[in-house]
């Protein structure tokens with residue numbers, strides 16, 4: 001009896017009623033939830049929805065440009081903000097995972113607050129919160145949870161004083177995807193694997209540098225493209241490469257090498273709370289390993305993570 005068409009109709013009517021001529025600011029992440037929330041709000045209030053998409057320099061290779069283009073194509077009123085250098089400079093030298101997360105949360109707040117101030121007369125903050133986020137009170141998709149836990153110096157930033165509108169608050173992930181599909185959102189967005197807000201910073205162990213980000217982006221893009229080519233991307237719940245700051249000996253031609261390790265992670269899961277490692281076919285792993293070692297400068301060894309959650313987690317941080 002639950003149909004996405006009925007949900008869309010009632011939600012848009014409610015949003016129109018609640019928001020009238022008000023302005024809403026919303027942070028897009030490239031993920032499923034914020035994208036679906038944005039399209040619903042856009043259909044309700046048009047250009048009174050102001051979307052902000054921040055490039056923290058920790059996204060997948062070329063993802064910022066591609067996703068921004070896609071959003072513009074969808075007709076969203078969106079502003080992209082290149083804040084790569086701000087994030088990287090605040091991460092410099094930080095090795096501890098919690099300190100890295102805090103720095104990223106802090107810079108995000110600053111950047112987003114600046115951008116929100118440019119929307120004159122804004123009254124609302126739109127968020128892609130879904131039902132599991134509400135019940136678990138952890139937001140795996142929005143910045144809000146991180147913001148609340150990390151921003152306790154100097155009072156709340158202004159955008160957090162806005163009224164909050166969360167059109168997906170009653171939905172589960174599969175329902176969000178169905179609504180997204182009915183709204184005509186591209187499968188590339190709807191089928192995207194979950195990706196953590198702090199991005200590649202928590203897939204680089206230890207301190208983050210521009211050079212390590214570039215190496216990881218290259219290795220990760222080879223991995224993801226090969227999964228897609230093998231028809232496995234949609235069967236895996238989440239996959240990504242991890243940069244390990246250890247060096248090991250290898251040989252390349254007649255030369256001895258002493259370079260870093262890339263670890264591949266792929267898991268099956270329903271909600272990320274528990275996860276099993278995927279039994280990817282050996283020929284696919286072999287191809288990915290060869291390609292990474294041959295093409296990614298600075299990497300001479302690839303390993304595969306065969307740990308499940310619990311007791312391991314999905315991310316390495």
Ligand code: XMP
Nearest residue numbers: 139140141194195196197198272313314315
């Ligand atoms: P763990 O590593 O805790 O991850 O097993 C569970 C799921 O949550 C994602 N994750 C995050 N998503 N912001 C997010 O939006 C975050 O700070 C964050 N940390 C972890 C992770 O990618 C996995 O899907």
